[in-house]
Amino acid sequence: MRVFLAFFAILLVSGAAHAQRFPSEGFADLNERLSPAVVNISAAQRVGGEAGLPAFPEGSPLERFNQLFGDDAPRIANSLGSGFVIDPDGVVVTNNHVIDEADEVEVTFPDGRTFPAEIVGRDPATDLAVLRIQSDDPFPHVSFGDSDAARVGDWVIAIGNPFGLGGSLTAGVISARGRDAGGQYDDYIQTDVAINTGNSGGPLFNLDGEVVGVNTLIYSPTGASVGISFSIPSAIAEPVVSQLLEFGETRRGWLGVNVRPVNAGVAEALGLGSPRGAVISAVDPDGPAAAAGIQQGDVVxxxxxxxxxxSRSLPRFVAETEIGRRVEIVLNRRGQSRTVTATVERLEEEGAPASTPRTATQTPVNGGEVAGLTLAVLDDASRRRWRVHADAAGVLVTAVDPTSDAAGKVRAGDVIEEVAFTRVETIADVRRLVGEANGEPVLFTLNRGGQFVLQTLEP
Incomplete structure (x- = not known):
């Protein structure tokens, strides 16, 4: 009987703990506590009138439109979004795209109070911005939480200004983590919370009332919510906000490398067991990575x-590192492990992307086919025609068989520099090394516009 009672007590305690995570009475208490700190953002941009537009005659029923369409009348483009206060002194966080290029920004609270806002700093790379408003009285505010502790399946709520309808609450769960939308530092939290136009910049709360994300994007074929929304995790947002407050700009670390993903074939060829790490595709000769001895083709x-x-994690890790800090970097170089030390410098500007090679229109007379690739000698004429990078040396790819394993991995205009970690100079070299693999997958090292790409091909 005592054992039964003890077990029953454990169930009650466990049930109480779960009740806190899954509120049976809804989210009303959270809304009352949090919504006063969630604001509507209105951004206006003054645009000069276009010359040459006729004015309507005085006394005409359409005369009132002269103010809008007259030669000298300014136009004002408005943008609506959301934000949240993180400091009682009036620090407001929102998305950069909400206030981008704005001449005037206003912040409106749920109780109707409106304040002009100063733009403290913006970060287009993460789409974050910080504003400041002034008042003699402290503002209601909320705090950042630990987004790294948020798990798929956790309840979350969003409060914001969808379609200009301020003070709207929606709820759902975290659907996935680590989503990428093409940005350099993307690591979005995906939720099924209804997010719409005007929610941008608003907070994503956990059930403790902490901000674990900044609502930023939706995936939608219709333009409205279809249950796939993305939020910047607080682990990314909080350091950016701190830097914008301190410096008015971001100060990110820089290693001087470009990276690409490690696919299953590359992982197998290097003995990694599973795809992980980041392939170094290019090294800035004047950067800290080059000084540390990091080479193209290394896997961090x-x-x-x-x-x-x-590969998405490394740029973020470097960016978050303190400027001037010496760090240890563990590499896999051609199947061998090694450790180097580099000093992280400050990122001044981002490099331009490599140019995309042109598509083949005809096969050179001196070409050959290996593993679904049409190959050609790399001479001065082919360099000019295919705009091959000056540092590239090897065998040129001029076409790819769309039915081969190389399709989608290799592009026309790529230069094969190594096959199975062996330098190649002729088509015969490529053919021999592929043949020596006896039908097994072969690792190709490609130069694509000055960046190195590793791909494993099935012959």
Whole structure:
């Protein structure tokens, strides 16, 4: 009987703990506590009138439109969004795209109070911005939470200004983590919370009332919510906000490398067991990576004590590192592990992307086919025609068989520099090395517009 009672008590305690995570009475208490700190953002941009537009005659029923369409009348483009206060002194966080190029920004609270806002700083790379408003009285505010602790399936709520309808609450769960939308530092939280136009810049709360994300994007074929929304995790947003407050700009770390993903074939060829890390595709000769001895083709597995799970993580880890800090970097170089030390410098500007090679229109007479690739000698004429990078040396790819394993991995205009870690100079070299693999997957090192790409091909 005592055992039964003890077990029953454990169930009651466990049930109470779960009740806190899944509120049976809804989210009303959270809304009352949090919504006073969630604001509507109105941004206006003054645009000069276009010359040459006729004015309507005085006394005409359409005369009132002269103010809008007259030669000298300014136009005002408005943008609506959301934001949230994180400091009682009036620090407001929102999305950069909400206030981008704005001449005037206003912040409106749920109680109707409106304040002009100063733009403290913006960061287009993460789409974050910080505003400041002034008042003699402290503002209601909320705090950042730990987004790294948020799990798929956790309840979250969003409060914001969808379609200009301020003070709207929606709820759902975290659907996925680590989503990428093409940005350099993307690591979005995906939720099924209804997010619409005007929610941008608003907070995503956990059930403790902490901000774990900044609502930023939706995926939708219709333009309205279809249950796939993306939020910047607080682990990214909070450091950016702190830097904007302190410096008025971001100060990110820089290593001087470009990276690409490690696919299953590359992982197998290097003996990694599973795809992880980041392939170094290019090294700035004047950067800290070059000074540390990092080379193209190296795979970074660990940075400053942190495992590098994928190629998107490394740029973020570097960016978050303190300027001037010396870090240890664990590499896999051609199947061998090694450790180097680099000093992180400040990122001044981002490099331009490499040009995309042109598509083949005809096959050169001196060409040959290997593993679904049409190959040609790399001479001065082919360099000019295919706009091959000056540093590239090897065998030129002029066409790719769309039915081969190389389709989608290799592009016309790529230069094969190595096959199975062996330098190649002729088509015969490529053919021989592929043949020596006896039908097994072969690792190709490609030069694509000055960046190195590793691809494993099935012959």
């Amino acid at each position: 597995l660990r940075f400053d004590g942190r495992l590098v799970p994928d």
